[in-house]
Amino acid sequence: MxxxxxxxxxxxxxxxxxxxxxxxxxxxxxxxxxAPAEEAEFSALLSxxxxxxxxxxxxxxxxxxxxxxxxxxxxxxxxxxxxxxxxGVVRELANMICGAVLSRLHNDAVFELSAPVPCAGSESHxxxxxxxxLGDGWIRICIE
Amino acid sequence: xxxxxxIVDDSPAMRSFIRRVLELSGLEVGHCLAASDxxxxxxxxxxxxxxVILTDINMPGMNGEEFVRRxxxxxxxxxxxxxxxxxxxxxxxxxQMLGLGARGYVKKPFLPEEIRSEIERVLLAANAGALNMDPxxxxxxxxxHQAEQTxxxxx
Numbered sequence: 001m002x003x004x005x006x007x008x009x010x011x012x013x014x015x016x017x018x019x020x021x022x023x024x025x026x027x028x029x030x031x032x033x034x035a036p037a038e039e040a041e042f043s044a045l046l047s048x049x050x051x052x053x054x055x056x057x058x059x060x061x062x063x064x065x066x067x068x069x070x071x072x073x074x075x076x077x078x079x080x081x082x083x084x085x086x087x088g089v090v091r092e093l094a095n096m097i098c099g100a101v102l103s104r105l106h107n108d109a110v111f112e113l114s115a116p117v118p119c120a121g122s123e124s125h126x127x128x129x130x131x132x133x134l135g136d137g138w139i140r141i142c143i144e
Numbered sequence: 145x146x147x148x149x150x151i152v153d154d155s156p157a158m159r160s161f162i163r164r165v166l167e168l169s170g171l172e173v174g175h176c177l178a179a180s181d182x183x184x185x186x187x188x189x190x191x192x193x194x195x196v197i198l199t200d201i202n203m204p205g206m207n208g209e210e211f212v213r214r215x216x217x218x219x220x221x222x223x224x225x226x227x228x229x230x231x232x233x234x235x236x237x238x239x240q241m242l243g244l245g246a247r248g249y250v251k252k253p254f255l256p257e258e259i260r261s262e263i264e265r266v267l268l269a270a271n272a273g274a275l276n277m278d279p280x281x282x283x284x285x286x287x288x289h290q291a292e293q294t295x296x297x298x299x
Contacts, residue, residue, distance in 0.1 A: 021253035022161070072157065074164050088157040095155070095202075096252050099231020103251070110236045113202045115154060 004128060007105065011130055011143055014100035019134075022096065023068050027139075031131035035138045038120070041065060042087055044094040045119040048102060050111035054144040055127070056101070057119065058094040064137030065090055091116035097141060146174030147267075148192075152185040152199040152211065153178075153229070158252075162198060162229065162259070169260040182211025189221055196263055198250075201230040201241065209244065216245035225266040229259070 001009070019025045037043065040059035047055045060068075069081045069089040081089070094116045102111050127144035149166060153159050163176045177192055179185035183206040185199070197215070201208035208228060215221045225247040230237070233251035241249065247266040250259050 018253045021255060069157075073160055085157065088155065092155045092157045092161075096231050099233070099252065103232070103234050106234060108235050110234065110240060111232060113232065115202070115204050 007101075007128055007143065008130065010101045010104040011097075011128070011141060014097050014104060015130065015132060015139075015141060018093065018096045018100055019068075022072060023093070024071050025068060025134055027132035028135055029133055031133050031138050031140075034129065034131040035059075035061070035140055037129075037140055037142070040140065042090045043119045044087075044091040044116045046091075046094055046098055046116040047114045048098060048111050050102075051106055051109040052102075056094060056098040056141065056143045057127075058090060058097065058139065058141050060090060060093075060139040061137030064134045064139055067136045068093065068134075087118050091118065098143075101143060146172045147196060147263075148175040148177070148194045149173065150177045150179065150185060150188060150192075150194040150197045152180075152182065152197065152203070152208070154180045154200065154203040154205075156180075158200070165256045165259055169256045171260055171263065180205075182206030182208065182214065185211060186214060189224075194224060196267065197224055197226045198229050198259075199226060199246075201228060201232050201237070209241070212241060212244045212246055223270075225270045227259075227262055227266055229254070 016027060019027060037059040041062035042065040043057060043059045045055060045057040065086050066080060069086040072089050073081055073085060075081050095113065098113055127142040129140055129142040131138055131140040151159050151162050159178045166173050166176065177188050177194060179188050181203045199208045199211055212226055215226060222245065226245065227248035227250060228241045228246045229250045229252060231252045233249065238249050247269065248262045250262050
């Protein structure tokens with residue numbers, strides 16, 4: 001397995017684990033065509049440093065983001081989360097995915113993760129990316 | 145016996161999630177205080193007593209590592225069990241935080257039963273230590289029931 005395959009495998013498992021455990025969501029599979037990050041309605045970016053350093057970004061379509069946020073926050077259907085709350089949940093999602101990936105790749109190392117920040121979808125960086133179909137929309141995660 | 149918690153995490157979404165999970169977990173939850181970093185958490189403890197502290201590690205301002213160090217250095221606060229709740233759960237980090245004084249560790253993402261189980265474990269160990277009891281005693285079952293028995297025995 002190449003280093004790229006190893007990282008993508010870790011990313012796949014991390015995304016599935018986080019979505020299923022905390023968001024009660026299950027990726028339906030890879031996007032048929034990778035969605036361009038600049039079409040995301042919500043995006044978040046964080047950096048990590050330790051034995052390896054880099055960045056991870058999450059870009060997600062509006063419908064999917066709102067559903068994930070509602071499930072995470074336990075919102076009632078008649079009181080959906082506002083855009084600020086959705087953005088906060090997407091940042092936390094990025095945080096958890098990054099931690100899960102790093103734990104898989106470097107289990108005996110200490111990392112520092114920056115606080116995730118909102119970013120424009122066009123800020124996606126050249127990196128390894130995966131796009132998952134969530135049913136309500138897509139989510140694209142990039143890691144370098 | 146209702147348990148009072150202090151949740152320390154810079155993410156409002158995660159603080160809300162943890163609070164909801166605690167309430168749904170079956171634990172008897174009293175007050176759930178919240179802080180966005182270690183500094184704010186220490187200020188909170190100056191005015192409020194809690195039974196358990198749940199803390200993240202990576203936070204702007206005072207991070208979880210420094211926060212646990214400060215708790216351990218305090219005569220009273222060092223007796224409050226701390227459970228780390230963090231995405232960072234590499235073996236090295238877990239060893240580090242437990243070495244600093246944290247009593248438990250829950251890795252994000254987590255299931256509600258995982259956080260309940262870890263909270264019950266650290267509280268049982270803390271109570272057993274305080275009363276010099278054997279934490280593996282046969283008559284221990286649900287934590288809430290055991291806590292009530294302990295209070296009666298002390299009286």
